[in-house]
Amino acid sequence: MSAEARDADVAIDVEGLTKSFDGKVVVRNLTMKLRRGRIHGFLGPNGSGKTTTIRMLCGLLTPDSGRGSCLGFDIRTQHDEIKRHVGYMTQRFSLYEDLSIRENLEFVARIYGVRNPETAAQDSIDRLGLKGREEQLARELSGGWKQRLALGACILPKPDLLLLDEPTAGVDPKARRDFWDEIHRLAEGGMTVLVSTHYMDEAERCHDISYIAYGDLLAHGTVDEIIDSVGLTTFRVSGGDLTALSDQLAREKAIDMIAPFGAALHVAARDPVALERIAQRYGGDHVWTRDRTTLEDAFIVLMSRSHEAAPERATA
Amino acid sequence: MSGTFSRFSAVFVKELLQLRRDRLTFATMIFIPVVQLLLFGYAINNDPRHLPTTLLVQDESSLARAFLSALTMTGYFEIVHVAHSEAEADSDILSGRSQFIVQIPAHFGRALIHGEKPSLAVIVDATDPTATNAAIIAINGAAQIAFDNDLRGSLAYLRATPPPFDVRIQRRYNPTGDTQLNIVPGLVGTILTLTMLIFTALSVTREIERGTMESLLAMPVRPVEIMLGKIAPYALVGAAQMGIILVAAVGLFHVPIAGSLALFFALTMLFIVANLSVGYTFSTVASNQLQAMQMSFFFFLPSMLLSGFLFPFRGMPDWAQIVGEILPLTHFIRIARAIMLKGSTASDLVFDTGALALFTLAAMGIAVARFRQTLD
Numbered sequence: 294m295s296a297e298a299r300d301a302d303v304a305i306d307v308e309g310l311t312k313s314f315d316g317k318v319v320v321r322n323l324t325m326k327l328r329r330g331r332i333h334g335f336l337g338p339n340g341s342g343k344t345t346t347i348r349m350l351c352g353l354l355t356p357d358s359g360r361g362s363c364l365g366f367d368i369r370t371q372h373d374e375i376k377r378h379v380g381y382m383t384q385r386f387s388l389y390e391d392l393s394i395r396e397n398l399e400f401v402a403r404i405y406g407v408r409n410p411e412t413a414a415q416d417s418i419d420r421l422g423l424k425g426r427e428e429q430l431a432r433e434l435s436g437g438w439k440q441r442l443a444l445g446a447c448i449l450p451k452p453d454l455l456l457l458d459e460p461t462a463g464v465d466p467k468a469r470r471d472f473w474d475e476i477h478r479l480a481e482g483g484m485t486v487l488v489s490t491h492y493m494d495e496a497e498r499c500h501d502i503s504y505i506a507y508g509d510l511l512a513h514g515t516v517d518e519i520i521d522s523v524g525l526t527t528f529r530v531s532g533g534d535l536t537a538l539s540d541q542l543a544r545e546k547a548i549d550m551i552a553p554f555g556a557a558l559h560v561a562a563r564d565p566v567a568l569e570r571i572a573q574r575y576g577g578d579h580v581w582t583r584d585r586t587t588l589e590d591a592f593i594v595l596m597s598r599s600h601e602a603a604p605e606r607a608t609a
Numbered sequence: 610m611s612g613t614f615s616r617f618s619a620v621f622v623k624e625l626l627q628l629r630r631d632r633l634t635f636a637t638m639i640f641i642p643v644v645q646l647l648l649f650g651y652a653i654n655n656d657p658r659h660l661p662t663t664l665l666v667q668d669e670s671s672l673a674r675a676f677l678s679a680l681t682m683t684g685y686f687e688i689v690h691v692a693h694s695e696a697e698a699d700s701d702i703l704s705g706r707s708q709f710i711v712q713i714p715a716h717f718g719r720a721l722i723h724g725e726k727p728s729l730a731v732i733v734d735a736t737d738p739t740a741t742n743a744a745i746i747a748i749n750g751a752a753q754i755a756f757d758n759d760l761r762g763s764l765a766y767l768r769a770t771p772p773p774f775d776v777r778i779q780r781r782y783n784p785t786g787d788t789q790l791n792i793v794p795g796l797v798g799t800i801l802t803l804t805m806l807i808f809t810a811l812s813v814t815r816e817i818e819r820g821t822m823e824s825l826l827a828m829p830v831r832p833v834e835i836m837l838g839k840i841a842p843y844a845l846v847g848a849a850q851m852g853i854i855l856v857a858a859v860g861l862f863h864v865p866i867a868g869s870l871a872l873f874f875a876l877t878m879l880f881i882v883a884n885l886s887v888g889y890t891f892s893t894v895a896s897n898q899l900q901a902m903q904m905s906f907f908f909f910l911p912s913m914l915l916s917g918f919l920f921p922f923r924g925m926p927d928w929a930q931i932v933g934e935i936l937p938l939t940h941f942i943r944i945a946r947a948i949m950l951k952g953s954t955a956s957d958l959v960f961d962t963g964a965l966a967l968f969t970l971a972a973m974g975i976a977v978a979r980f981r982q983t984l985d
Contacts, residue, residue: 348984351827352827352983353823353826353827353983353984354983354984354985355983355985372982373829376827376828376829377829379827381824381827383820383823383824383827385820385823386820387820387821387822387823387824388821388824389821390819401828404828404829404830405828405829446824
């Protein structure tokens with residue numbers, strides 16, 4: 294495959310990326326290839342190396358080993374090009390609290406050398422519905438507005454790739470919905486988006502998902518692909534004393550996951566025959582019905598598997 | 610009661626641990642008082658010796674030579690240059706190369722023997738009166754001793770008091786030895802040093818502490834651009850400060866501006882940028898605002914004490930003078946006194962201007978090299 298063909302289709306291409314801090318491995322041998330023009334969800338428990346990976350992608354951290362490219366630019370050597378074409382929205386609000394919305398946007402526009410900073414800032418204000426607030430200082434804004442401003446600042450220079458690190462943490466559902474509508478509009482316009490999140494509903498809005506835990510990439514694909522790859526059979530159990538049932542089921546080796554699901558319980562196992570048998574044994578007051586395995590079910594299983602695997606690795 | 614004590618000890622231990630980890634703060638806490646005690650304890654000398662002197666000898670008689678050797682014996686004068694014309698001697702004073710011109714006029718020896726009471730001219734750069742006062746007293750003594758030895762035999766009658774000659778002392782630039790004329794130009798530099806330093810010293814650490822550095826680093830902006838962008842606004846503030854101080858200097862202290870105001874303005878701007886660069890350099894080295902402040906003070910105190918602002922520069926031991934030569938304030942004080950009081954021109958001040966420029970470039974170079982472009 295020629296370099297050009299690779300560039301045309303792949304936005305992020307990393308291989309064997311490893312990073313440790315003070316001897317603690319945060320990202321281990323990460324290999325991942327993300328296509329252009331799609332929304333990629335980046336999921337994993339806290340401290341699993343998502344932020345570190347994103348920072349390596351935009352040149353803020355230097356990997357200990359491994360190689361990678363972002364939009365065809367080498368993440369080790371071509372920082373300037375990457376910075377020019379990648380928008381990075383940090384987890385914590387990192388624009389200037391003591392500047393107004395307009396001043397922040399104009400600052401960004403000037404940094405990126407946008408031809409007419411005042412107009413660009415104004416366009417951004419209009420697009421993000423920040424009109425009427427443009428003279429407010431960033432520190433006076435609520436979480437939702439701050440996030441909107443941060444996104445506006447990121448997309449103002451029209452990057453080809455958007456890296457969003459938990460952009461909706463602490464933001465209300467309405468603001469989150471608006472935010473995701475905007476992300477989809479941007480993707481339709483050809484932008485590639487990598488967004489880390491803890492929210493399942495947000496993960497389901499992504500075209501592709503990468504699941505990373507303790508530095509390892511555990512699963513990669515579309516929502517359905519990930520659910521299929523975990524290979525779970527799931528029952529929904531309702532009625533009777535579900536708390537007691539949950540305790541009893543926890544002792545069953547065949548069961549991989551028990552999780553409360555509204556007023557019911559989600560019980561999943563990789564072995565469908567064993568699960569059927571358990572369902573019959575614990576009939577009684579409880580009503581067992583086959584249910585779709587959700588993304589959350591899949592992730593809980595992935596997370597507990599990686600937990601079990603973690604101690605082995607520590608000694609290795 | 611025991612609860613209070615345990616909470617107290619918890620905080621106490623925590624603070625100790627944090628302090629131990631913040632090595633620079635810990636080091637400076639111990640280092641600063643010790644170093645400054647040593648520095649200033651030894652450096653301050655209001656009776657400086659070996660002051661650079663230009664000779665203008667127009668008389669080759671043995672009496673003239675005797676006077677010169679006695680002058681050197683006092684220990685206050687060091688002949689750095691023998692000039693052949695008055696203009697040549699004057700330029701030494703204008704450039705600050707010498708602090709004195711000793712002129713032995715033509716036919717001095719003959720006039721003395723003939724009882725004509727000739728004059729020795731001693732021209733003093735009085736912009737720093739503290740430095741020159743003791744030396745002026747020594748001149749009279751030297752003349753007395755020199756001629757006592759030579760006026761023997763048939764010339765012994767000339768030894769009578771009052772001495773058979775005059776020492777004419779001409780205090781240039783500050784004829785009344787007014788301390789304010791000496792202090793004010795120095796004060797301009799001192800104030801600018803303190804304020805400029807602190808402005809930029811906080812600039813990078815503030816970005817780090819407020820979390821804005823992460824965004825800034827993810828943007829396509831280069832360290833030099835960040836540096837200059839942070840220095841430039843304060844250069845304007847510095848220019849405004851300079852204006853205010855200048856108005857006060859002229860209006861309140863009646864300090865003259867003998868030289869070119871434009872030259873003074875240009876060189877002061879250079880000095881302002883020099884200080885802003887140091888502050889910025891500190892900012893890139895320090896890991897928090899407190900450290901940056903401490904470093905600023907660590908720089909400011911020797912600037913004030915070793916630059917010739919408070920105490921005569923030439924009275925300090927060699928090592929202290931070397932430290933002083935590195936500091937921008939030293940050069941600025943020379944420039945300010947020279948332009949305001951002596952009316953020196955740009956060509957007189959090439960050395961000090963060059964030193965300031967070199968210092969600025971070095972500080973900026975370090976700052977750019979030190980600037981961390983990643984979060985590693």
